[in-house]
Amino acid sequence: MLAKEFERAGLPTAHICSIVPVAEMLGSNRIIEAYKVVSPVGNPDLRPKAEKKFRRSIVEKSLEALGTDLKEQTVFGRNP
Numbered sequence: 231m232l233a234k235e236f237e238r239a240g241l242p243t244a245h246i247c248s249i250v251p252v253a254e255m256l257g258s259n260r261i262i263e264a265y266k267v268v269s270p271v272g273n274p275d276l277r278p279k280a281e282k283k284f285r286r287s288i289v290e291k292s293l294e295a296l297g298t299d300l301k302e303q304t305v306f307g308r309n310p
Contacts, residue, residue, distance in 0.1 A: 233258050233259075234257050234258065237259055242260065242296050243260060244260045244262055244296050244306075245258035245260060246264050246270060246271060247262070247263070247264055248266055248270050249267070250305055257303075259303055259304070260296065260304060260306065261295075261303065261304065261306065262288060262292050262306050263305060263307065265284075265288075272284065272285055288307075291306045294306060
């Protein structure tokens with residue numbers, strides 16, 4: 231998995247995924263829980279303004295994760 235190899239090279243990564251247990255099993259360090267498999271970084275059920283806010287929250291969680299020094303796997307911001 232690329233995220234794990236980038237981490238080994240010293241480059242922090244944020245793995246956005248819908249199925250957190252798979253990311254944990256693969257060894258991702260910074261895991262951001264996505265919405266659903268078919269729309270991981272969006273929610274088509276929301277109105278456009280609300281979806282934009284939702285998408286922004288995922289990006290902000292990812293940036294927070296990248297700036298966090300970790301000692302173990304961490305899941306950032308579980309989504310509803």
